[in-house]
């Protein structure tokens with residue numbers, strides 16, 4: 001089964017949709033200044049309404065590690081996604097505090113050894129743009145499970161999984177209609193991912 005993260009949830013009602021489709025992980029954008037960015041009150045309401053067993057990851061871009069740690073220890077989030085230019089040292093600091101970490105790597109960057117729990121291969125930041133899935137390394141060469149992201153939709157997801165064989169897939173734009181999370185697209189994406197051996 002390919003696991004799936006549905007990200008960029010920005011309305012409290014999105015938690016109800018996530019509860020219906022049951023992804024393996026959900027994400028919220030805590031990096032300021034983006035269309036899907038949520039404030040802490042909304043983030044808390046999403047966490048409270050989301051089923052307890054669905055881990056909620058906060059997405060950050062070059063933000064203060066101490067602040068990130070505070071949000072994790074508060075129980076608001078169950079893991080962090082570093083979507084900026086964060087160093088391996090910052091990853092290690094979080095990992096030493098037992099914080100699960102997704103580290104984002106751009107397709108053109110080398111895949112280096114890391115203490116991160118997951119490597120998210122993505123050529124954007126909620127941009128809805130794909131990249132050449134040929135560059136995804138085969139499993140024996142991976143230092144951590146790969147989350148494939150970038151422009152994945154119900155139309156191209158099966159092809160992406162077949163070609164890249166990622167352990168996870170991650171979507172922010174492809175589960176929306178007119179910029180709003182859409183139950184039918186969310187369900188289709190989860191069904192495709194969960195019906196794939198991995």
Ligand SMILES: O=C(O)c1ccccc1NCC(=O)[C@H](O)[C@H](O)COP(=O)(O)O
Pocket residue numbers: 007008027029031034035036037059061083122124125126127128129149150151152170171172173174
């Ligand atoms: O989703 C966003 O709006 C976003 C904004 C700023 C930083 C990161 C963001 N998303 C992080 C993700 O993990 C997305 O799921 C990933 O970039 C894929 O996005 P998409 O190509 O839109 O599916």
